Amino acid sequence: MAAGEEKHLAERRAALLQQAAAAAEAQEGGEGPGIPLLLFGLGGESYAFPLERVREVVKPGPITPVPSIPEHILGVMNLRGEILPVLDPKRLLGVGVGTATPQGRIIVVKAPGMTVGFLADGVEDAIEVKGSMEPPLAILPERQARYLQGQVTHEGLLVGVLDVETLLERQS
């Protein structure tokens, strides 16, 4: 291959890679309104709630179990005089069993007509993701995909955005 040809090929490849990087950057941090999210951990993965749905984040207090209810409902907690139902999203998503640890947090979420707590392994950050929310990947297990409003890319990783209403639907 002639030297000129090689140079042309290298330049073309460099230009293509530059365009690819710009496209990826645009997808993650491009123009348009951002999506405010609260990032938290569940079973080693990052998930998020839309920040507008989050009322507060608290340390887990004593949770009173209520017999005869589905396992994903951990019970009720007295949050400054308010009786807060606490749910285990890990059980719903099939990524383990939630236990209250010192790092664990209860994310208090507003839902129509009620306020509910979700036990998370830990809260990571409040972020604003540029770009749009994509539908859940087709390869995700149905058990997880059904609870996702969509997915966003944050720091190169896909983050599932949980759908509060679906999480609160009565489980059979």
Added chain:
Amino acid sequence: MVGDTSLEVLCFRLGGVLWGIEADQVDRIARSEEAPEGSVVDATRALGVAARECETGRRLVLRRGSARAILSVDEVLDLVPFSPNDLAALPPVIAGALPDQRIWAVGKMGDEILLLLDVATLCGADAPAEDVDGSEEG
């Protein structure tokens, strides 16, 4: 005038859970070796918990009209007055997940939460119809 609206509740533990029943729905408390008359409530079936066999065990004789129902419990704790501020409805996400209306409210006791039992639902879940008929005998 708190006394006018407060509710006196008999608090007890059953299956490790803190429960309460309005005091005026409890006829008396019997020792576990007694066999008071009345239909026996199967707590496992009615509440999803079982009484432990222990020295502190008691039998609550519950009033349901003229009928009596017996509920074995792990331990009777105390009679506690609850003001309306100490009571709250069961959150809908939990009430909707229960098979019936056995818990009509929750009571706040510091960090702990007490589950207030509805005797009519409790007895209805187990006792024969003639035993749980709430109508007064003529």
